[in-house]
Amino acid sequence: MPKPLSERQLCIKILGDILDHRGSLASAFGANLKSYPNLNTALVQEYCYGVCRWFHQLDGIAQLLLDKPLRKKDSDVYCLILMGLYQLFYMRTPAHAAINETVAEAEKLGKSWAKNLVNAILRGAQRRQAELLEQTEKNYVCKYSHPDWLISQLKQDWPTTYRTVLDADNVRAPMTLRVNIAKISRSEYLAKLAIAGLSAHQGVLTSTAIILNSPCDVALLPGFSDGMVSIQDEASQLVAALLPLAPGLKVLDACAAPGGKTCALLEAQAGLDLTAMDNEPRRIMRIQENLGRLDLVATVICGDICTDSNPGAETFDRILLDVPCSATGVIRRHPDIKLLRTPDEVSRLVQTQADLLHAAWPLLKPGGFLLYSTCSTLKAENTDQIALFVMAMSTAEHVRLDIADSTSCEFGTQLFPKINSHDGFFYALLRKR
Amino acid sequence: MVLKLTNYFSNDPDFMSLLTILEFPDPRLRKRASPVSVVDDTLRNTINDMFETMYNAPGIGLAATQVDIHKRLLVLDVSENKDAPMVFINPEIEVLDSEPMGYEEGCLSVPGYFDMVNRPRKILVQALDKNGTEFELEAEGLLAVCIQHEVDHLDGKLFVDYLSILKRQRIKNKLLKDQKQRVNV
Numbered sequence: 001m002p003k004p005l006s007e008r009q010l011c012i013k014i015l016g017d018i019l020d021h022r023g024s025l026a027s028a029f030g031a032n033l034k035s036y037p038n039l040n041t042a043l044v045q046e047y048c049y050g051v052c053r054w055f056h057q058l059d060g061i062a063q064l065l066l067d068k069p070l071r072k073k074d075s076d077v078y079c080l081i082l083m084g085l086y087q088l089f090y091m092r093t094p095a096h097a098a099i100n101e102t103v104a105e106a107e108k109l110g111k112s113w114a115k116n117l118v119n120a121i122l123r124g125a126q127r128r129q130a131e132l133l134e135q136t137e138k139n140y141v142c143k144y145s146h147p148d149w150l151i152s153q154l155k156q157d158w159p160t161t162y163r164t165v166l167d168a169d170n171v172r173a174p175m176t177l178r179v180n181i182a183k184i185s186r187s188e189y190l191a192k193l194a195i196a197g198l199s200a201h202q203g204v205l206t207s208t209a210i211i212l213n214s215p216c217d218v219a220l221l222p223g224f225s226d227g228m229v230s231i232q233d234e235a236s237q238l239v240a241a242l243l244p245l246a247p248g249l250k251v252l253d254a255c256a257a258p259g260g261k262t263c264a265l266l267e268a269q270a271g272l273d274l275t276a277m278d279n280e281p282r283r284i285m286r287i288q289e290n291l292g293r294l295d296l297v298a299t300v301i302c303g304d305i306c307t308d309s310n311p312g313a314e315t316f317d318r319i320l321l322d323v324p325c326s327a328t329g330v331i332r333r334h335p336d337i338k339l340l341r342t343p344d345e346v347s348r349l350v351q352t353q354a355d356l357l358h359a360a361w362p363l364l365k366p367g368g369f370l371l372y373s374t375c376s377t378l379k380a381e382n383t384d385q386i387a388l389f390v391m392a393m394s395t396a397e398h399v400r401l402d403i404a405d406s407t408s409c410e411f412g413t414q415l416f417p418k419i420n421s422h423d424g425f426f427y428a429l430l431r432k433r
Numbered sequence: 434m435v436l437k438l439t440n441y442f443s444n445d446p447d448f449m450s451l452l453t454i455l456e457f458p459d460p461r462l463r464k465r466a467s468p469v470s471v472v473d474d475t476l477r478n479t480i481n482d483m484f485e486t487m488y489n490a491p492g493i494g495l496a497a498t499q500v501d502i503h504k505r506l507l508v509l510d511v512s513e514n515k516d517a518p519m520v521f522i523n524p525e526i527e528v529l530d531s532e533p534m535g536y537e538e539g540c541l542s543v544p545g546y547f548d549m550v551n552r553p554r555k556i557l558v559q560a561l562d563k564n565g566t567e568f569e570l571e572a573e574g575l576l577a578v579c580i581q582h583e584v585d586h587l588d589g590k591l592f593v594d595y596l597s598i599l600k601r602q603r604i605k606n607k608l609l610k611d612q613k614q615r616v617n618v
Binding site for chain 2: 003
């Protein structure tokens with residue numbers, strides 16, 4: 001067997017897969033990472049998330065320093081250079097150590113020829129740091145470290161706020177908890193956290209959210225395995241406050257996996273008759289796991305409302321339609337979205353969302369409510385999507401939502417990612433006449 | 434040329450030489466190795482060469498099959514500092530805990546590829562050491578993975594055999610292409 005990969009070699013593999021659209025951070029940092037028992041996985045995570053977060057800026061700097069682009073088969077050397085630049089510009093490693101370690105790694109890649117190149121580029125970056133950062137300020141892609149198409153789209157959608165959105169995308173998201181208020185009150189749980197030595201504060205949008213001042217392992221959270229709390233961003237937790245609930249109502253969560261919002265609804269209102277659906281068998285298991293840990297009951301179905309598994313016309317009093325989306329509102333949690341998402345993909349998602357709306361609507365009883373949600377910041381998936389639907393569907397009536405700290409659109413309400421607070425999110429509530 | 438010269442001194446145990454590691458899909462990797470009958474200086478020379486070849490790769494385990502010697506013999510060293518060399522002659526494995534453990538495995542005969550393989554968590558190995566003395570060893574973690582991986586080689590088995598046919602085919606095509614390129618250069 002070969003010598004196990006070093007941290008940097010593993011990063012090169014993960015980043016190479018992302019650049020080739022063959023993998024994502026989520027797939028790399030799932031169960032797989034546990035199979036490298038001897039590695040400092042926190043360091044691997046820091047490098048990989050950091051390079052993705054600042055990719056467009058680091059890439060811009062590397063282009064300025066390279067005489068000619070590297071060949072495709074040397075993408076490993078390129079990833080190594082990006083990691084070295086990330087270390088120089090964003091980590092506290094002393095510059096000489098960062099440079100020496102990165103140069104040594106080129107040798108381990110079996111590419112000794114690259115040692116001089118890597119050395120020259122990193123020393124150049126160190127020497128010309130101020131000048132290079134000034135250069136990146138002149139180019140929006142570099143400055144905001146987002147792909148061109150996304151900056152243009154956000155600028156068009158939100159001409160006055162898009163810069164704040166781009167900046168917030170580049171700041172790590174906090175770890176947010178949803179307190180299961182059926183089991184413990186928020187203030188009591190805050191006290192438990194204090195005893196455990198974890199500093200935290202309550203969220204402002206909901207009565208259930210607690211934001212940790214610094215992230216920690218779930219195993220350290222008091223009562224996590226007993227279902228006292230779950231990990232969920234505050235914007236997602238809003239779902240329980242926005243969908244009007246009452247005991248005995250028949251509720252459909254049509255795109256439920258992994259079940260975070262399903263559980264939020266069940267915790268907020270006892271006695272709901274809830275059906276959770278999703279079309280991916282693998283992800284269905286996640287819903288079951290979450291329900292099990294929290295001691296909640298729902299009917300879980302693997303199926304797709306757009307195809308054969310229609311659960312019956314005019315059956316439900318409430319429908320939650322948390323559609324698949326570009327996830328542009330959670331870039332700060334999944335910075336690889338910047339590298340993976342394409343405008344074509346967004347167009348396809350917009351179509352899927354429209355299909356889901358049209359498939360869900362007949363399942364709703366007259367007088368019932370449908371809550372549409374995305375973790376997107378793009379109008380095409382949000383207010384424009386709902387506008388088209390309401391225009392096409394005479395029985396659909398738009399109900400205004402009042403959410404603090406949000407931007408009211410013609411249809412629905414947009415939340416933008418906020419530093420030390422919630423993700424970017426969109427909600428629209430529709431009532432069936 | 435230099436490598437060939439060293440063979441003239443091959444009965445000097447301090448003189449070691451690098452062996453060529455066979456690469457998938459070489460059919461010789463599929464041969465079943467036969468038990469070692471005598472542990473003598475010739476075998477110990479082979480062992481020294483195998484260690485040098487393994488450390489040079491750099492690797493943490495090497496089976497004789499991989500260097501085209503079809504005897505039940507393997508060397509390994511899973512330590513950080515290359516200071517825990519181990520020799521297993523005629524190894525026999527007994528599973529102590531069959532609970533599967535996943536590890537991202539690679540192989541010196543399948544360069545550049547790593548993939549998840551599940552194997553029993555804990556094993557007991559019986560083998561002879563380099564002096565021909567019998568010993569027993571309980572192994573878990575990386576050591577257990579490595580021993581099972583190398584013993585597989587002695588039976589003509591590779592870690593890619595645990596992957597899907599599709600993945601195996603993709604790896605095979607890519608390696609064949611690399612090997613062809615090397616010949617042309």
